[in-house]
Amino acid sequence: MTSLSASHRVSSTIAPPPALRFEGVTFSHEDKVLLGPCSFTLDGIGPTLVMGPNGAGKSLLLRLAHGLLSPGQGKVSWSGGTPPRQAMVFQQPVLLRRSAVANLIHALAVNNVPRRERGKLALGALERFGLAACAKTPARLLSGGQQQRLTLARAWALSPQVLFLDEPTSALDPAAIKAVETAVHDFHQRGTRIVMTTHDIHQARRLAGDVLFLSGGKLREHTPAETFFNQPVSPQAQAFVAGELVE
Ligand SMILES: Nc1ncnc2c1ncn2[C@@H]1O[C@H](COP(=O)(O)OP(=O)(O)OP(=O)(O)O)[C@@H](O)[C@H]1O
Numbered sequence: 001m002t003s004l005s006a007s008h009r010v011s012s013t014i015a016p017p018p019a020l021r022f023e024g025v026t027f028s029h030e031d032k033v034l035l036g037p038c039s040f041t042l043d044g045i046g047p048t049l050v051m052g053p054n055g056a057g058k059s060l061l062l063r064l065a066h067g068l069l070s071p072g073q074g075k076v077s078w079s080g081g082t083p084p085r086q087a088m089v090f091q092q093p094v095l096l097r098r099s100a101v102a103n104l105i106h107a108l109a110v111n112n113v114p115r116r117e118r119g120k121l122a123l124g125a126l127e128r129f130g131l132a133a134c135a136k137t138p139a140r141l142l143s144g145g146q147q148q149r150l151t152l153a154r155a156w157a158l159s160p161q162v163l164f165l166d167e168p169t170s171a172l173d174p175a176a177i178k179a180v181e182t183a184v185h186d187f188h189q190r191g192t193r194i195v196m197t198t199h200d201i202h203q204a205r206r207l208a209g210d211v212l213f214l215s216g217g218k219l220r221e222h223t224p225a226e227t228f229f230n231q232p233v234s235p236q237a238q239a240f241v242a243g244e245l246v247e
Helices: 058-066 099-111 115-128 144-157 174-190 199-205 226-228 236-239
Strands: 022-031 034-043 048-051 073-078 086-089 162-166 194-198 210-215 218-224
Touching: 022 058, 034 058, 034 073, 034 218, 048 058, 048 199, 048 226, 058 086, 058 194, 058 210, 073 194, 073 199, 086 144, 086 199, 099 144, 115 144, 144 174, 174 194, 174 199, 210 226, 218 226, 218 236, 226 236
Parallel strands: 048 194, 048 210, 086 162, 162 194
Antiparallel strands: 022 034, 022 073, 210 218
């Protein structure tokens, strides 16, 4: 990971997340297995970068982990049995037709944060992500980069133990990408486990603690980032890291 400036250092206040376990997980559609069987455990805070070519099953894996999809076979579980506080950020920001601050306050209410704490948490998160001046702006009038920062601010306000990010930067320009990567650092510093998909091998090199590499719906390897980038084991990962076209 690249080093952080002092202004970006944040205190660690998040309880360590429970381990996430995939055991023989598959996801199928109309008799076609799209993912799996897939087994791995995430017990650190990553960042875990989920990589692989188009259609490899990266988004499916994230959605299964976050509970948005159910496996056809196998089991997705959290150690201790109780899912952690978790949030997900998508490629296209998902925001309500209301102001930036109201989007955050709504999320805090849905997550049972006491009413008296919501305003302060929401404004604090907007400030952290450079959006304080836009608090009353309708969220859908913000630029693409600002909208993505707003989804990150919303996640930040919820203090998630686990944050899933599905291609969060693929529609953004370099400045906006940098803001998202800084946010990823900040979540990680605070103790949030990051699980993120990306197509961008350079971004993965900047961010990854470990890598889950998929191709053709199969998990080819789960290794520390250094191993993945320097000595990938599977032929598919070797080709991917070498910049060849992989299906
Ligand atoms: N809910 C779903 N129901 C049926 N098929 C799906 C569903 N979601 C994804 N698929 C299919 O599963 C395969 C894997 O999709 P997925 O979105 O996980 O790939 P990906 O690795 O994230 O690809 P990309 O890099 O293009 O985003 C694709 O063929 C896709 O069309």
